[in-house]
Amino acid sequence: MYQLTTDRDFDRWRDLARQMLAGQISPPQILWLDREDEPSLLSNTALTPPVSSQPAAQTRVPREYLDLASKVACHRDPDRWNLLYRTLWRLTHGEPELLERVTDDDVYQLGAMERDVRRDRHKMTAFVRFRQVPAESGEEHFVAWHRPDHYIVRLTAPFFRGRFAAMRWTILTPDDSVAWDGHTLHFGPGVPQSQAPQADELESLWRTYYANIFNPARIKIAAMKKELPVRHWSTLPETQLIPDLLAEAPRRVEEMTRKSRENARPGSGPRSSGSARPGDAAAGDLYSASTSPETYASGLPAGKAATFPWTAEPFIPQSRSLKVLAEASKNCRGCDLCDIGSQVVFGEGPHDAMVMFVGEQPGDQEDRQGRPFVGPAGQLLDEVLQQVGIIRDECYVTNSVKHFKFEPRGTRRIHAKPSSREVSACQPWLVREIEVVRPQILVCLGSTAAQTLLGRDFRVTQRRGDVMKTEWSPWTMATIHPSALLRIPDEALRAKSRGEFEADLAKVAEQIAKLKAG
Numbered sequence: 001m002y003q004l005t006t007d008r009d010f011d012r013w014r015d016l017a018r019q020m021l022a023g024q025i026s027p028p029q030i031l032w033l034d035r036e037d038e039p040s041l042l043s044n045t046a047l048t049p050p051v052s053s054q055p056a057a058q059t060r061v062p063r064e065y066l067d068l069a070s071k072v073a074c075h076r077d078p079d080r081w082n083l084l085y086r087t088l089w090r091l092t093h094g095e096p097e098l099l100e101r102v103t104d105d106d107v108y109q110l111g112a113m114e115r116d117v118r119r120d121r122h123k124m125t126a127f128v129r130f131r132q133v134p135a136e137s138g139e140e141h142f143v144a145w146h147r148p149d150h151y152i153v154r155l156t157a158p159f160f161r162g163r164f165a166a167m168r169w170t171i172l173t174p175d176d177s178v179a180w181d182g183h184t185l186h187f188g189p190g191v192p193q194s195q196a197p198q199a200d201e202l203e204s205l206w207r208t209y210y211a212n213i214f215n216p217a218r219i220k221i222a223a224m225k226k227e228l229p230v231r232h233w234s235t236l237p238e239t240q241l242i243p244d245l246l247a248e249a250p251r252r253v254e255e256m257t258r259k260s261r262e263n264a265r266p267g268s269g270p271r272s273s274g275s276a277r278p279g280d281a282a283a284g285d286l287y288s289a290s291t292s293p294e295t296y297a298s299g300l301p302a303g304k305a306a307t308f309p310w311t312a313e314p315f316i317p318q319s320r321s322l323k324v325l326a327e328a329s330k331n332c333r334g335c336d337l338c339d340i341g342s343q344v345v346f347g348e349g350p351h352d353a354m355v356m357f358v359g360e361q362p363g364d365q366e367d368r369q370g371r372p373f374v375g376p377a378g379q380l381l382d383e384v385l386q387q388v389g390i391i392r393d394e395c396y397v398t399n400s401v402k403h404f405k406f407e408p409r410g411t412r413r414i415h416a417k418p419s420s421r422e423v424s425a426c427q428p429w430l431v432r433e434i435e436v437v438r439p440q441i442l443v444c445l446g447s448t449a450a451q452t453l454l455g456r457d458f459r460v461t462q463r464r465g466d467v468m469k470t471e472w473s474p475w476t477m478a479t480i481h482p483s484a485l486l487r488i489p490d491e492a493l494r495a496k497s498r499g500e501f502e503a504d505l506a507k508v509a510e511q512i513a514k515l516k517a518g
């Protein structure tokens with residue numbers, strides 16, 4: 001067994017890994033550590049690695065892997081080096097297509113770590129607050145202290161270099177530090193928070209700004225803590241205001257509601273409290289980021305303004321159980337659709353389904369029964385699935401949006417397309433379903449699902465039936481939604497489109513057969 005230390009340096013790991021590959025040292029023979037002094041079960045017995053007299057063989061690995069590995073290397077999990085070497089070994093020992101197998105445990109783990117690192121970088125770019133400190137040269141110098149979750153200073157420093165190129169600044173973290181002198185980035189060791197500079201006048205500017213943008217009607221403590229994690233509060237000047245602002249919030253909301261009612265009286269102004277409905281164009285304006293807190297509240301029914309964070313994120317538990325997620329979705333108030341329709345309609349099917357179908361939203365029947373694809377469109381889907389030999393009970397079936405959006409027409413409820421804001425609010429549920437099921441085949445039914453997962457520019461009319469490898473599944477395809485088929489008035493055109501739909505699902509059936517055959 002060999003014990004290798006990387007010093008938390010990706011380039012060093014890469015050099016060592018190359019040597020290990022050249023010596024045909026397999027993953028179980030190596031224990032990778034961050035540092036030499038790290039406690040290890042093998043500390044007394046481990047051998048020094050062999051240094052091959054042969055130059056390391058040219059090992060070709062996909063560029064995509066190296067890019068991914070450089071991010072994963074910044075994760076705090078001490079096992080990441082072992083995971084990296086194991087996947088590198090597999091890539092170079094008969095599994096060149098490994099990265100395409102997103103359902104593979106190692107590949108999944110790589111993706112999860114890369115996501116953690118990406119989120120942490122995003123938080124660092126959002127939460128670093130510089131303080132001005134006196135510099136001997138007389139030049140202005142700014143220093144910030146930040147506590148990232150992972151080792152992301154090197155990775156994120158170029159962002160700050162680009163953003164604050166004209167300033168002289170230093171960012172300190174417990175693990176690493178970086179300084180910019182106007183020409184070069186200098187990296188150094190970590191610094192405890194106690195050694196970081198304390199408050200300065202810049203902070204009062206931050207506090208004034210935050211107090212002005214704080215909207216008491218939009219308070220969601222859980223969501224706030226998620227977006228602005230409490231561990232960062234000590235370094236953010238504006239967070240010192242939060243307790244006072246929260247204490248003040250009920251009074252301010254009451255005040256805003258009173259003003260709203262006054263404005264709603266006839267003759268009191270152009271916009272009444274009943275004039276804007278969530279989802280219409282006027283409501284869209286009201287919810288825009290540039291709207292002041294008062295305007296935001298005044299155009300909505302009293303009490304509604306505080307209700308929607310426009311993302312389902314705060315309502316999604318950590319659990320990977322579909323049952324738990326489905327139960328939790330019943331309490332979702334991520335967007336305005338939560339008060340429309342009778343109930344949430346979560347996806348259904350086996351947690352390890354090979355195939356996942358994603359539609360747009362539940363329809364009238366689905367809303368009544370609380371199950372996806374049970375109305376006329378679902379029956380058409382069942383018919384074609386049966387025709388091509390796909391067993392629906394073996395598939396996971398869900399929608400991009402979990403609530404039914406409709407317009408009442410007499411006693412009927414007519415389907416209304418969800419807005420892009422509603423689709424994006426609901427997307428976290430769909431992403432979690434995909435993360436849990438990890439489908440080997442993913443089929444988007446219709447443009448809403450396709451654009452949610454494949455990008456806004458995706459056109460089902462132009463790319464229907466194309467097979468793609470995506471971040472969601474190694475085999476992804478989009479086709480027409482069965483309800484769209486039902487709505488085609490022209491008989492000949494309907495028959496032609498149905499033929500195309502059948503052909504697309506036949507392709508899915510073929511792929512299932514291929515995967516089942518191994």
Ligand code: SF4
Nearest residue numbers: 332334335338403426
């Ligand atoms: S549509 Fe989605 S985000 Fe909106 S309330 Fe329903 S489950 Fe939540």
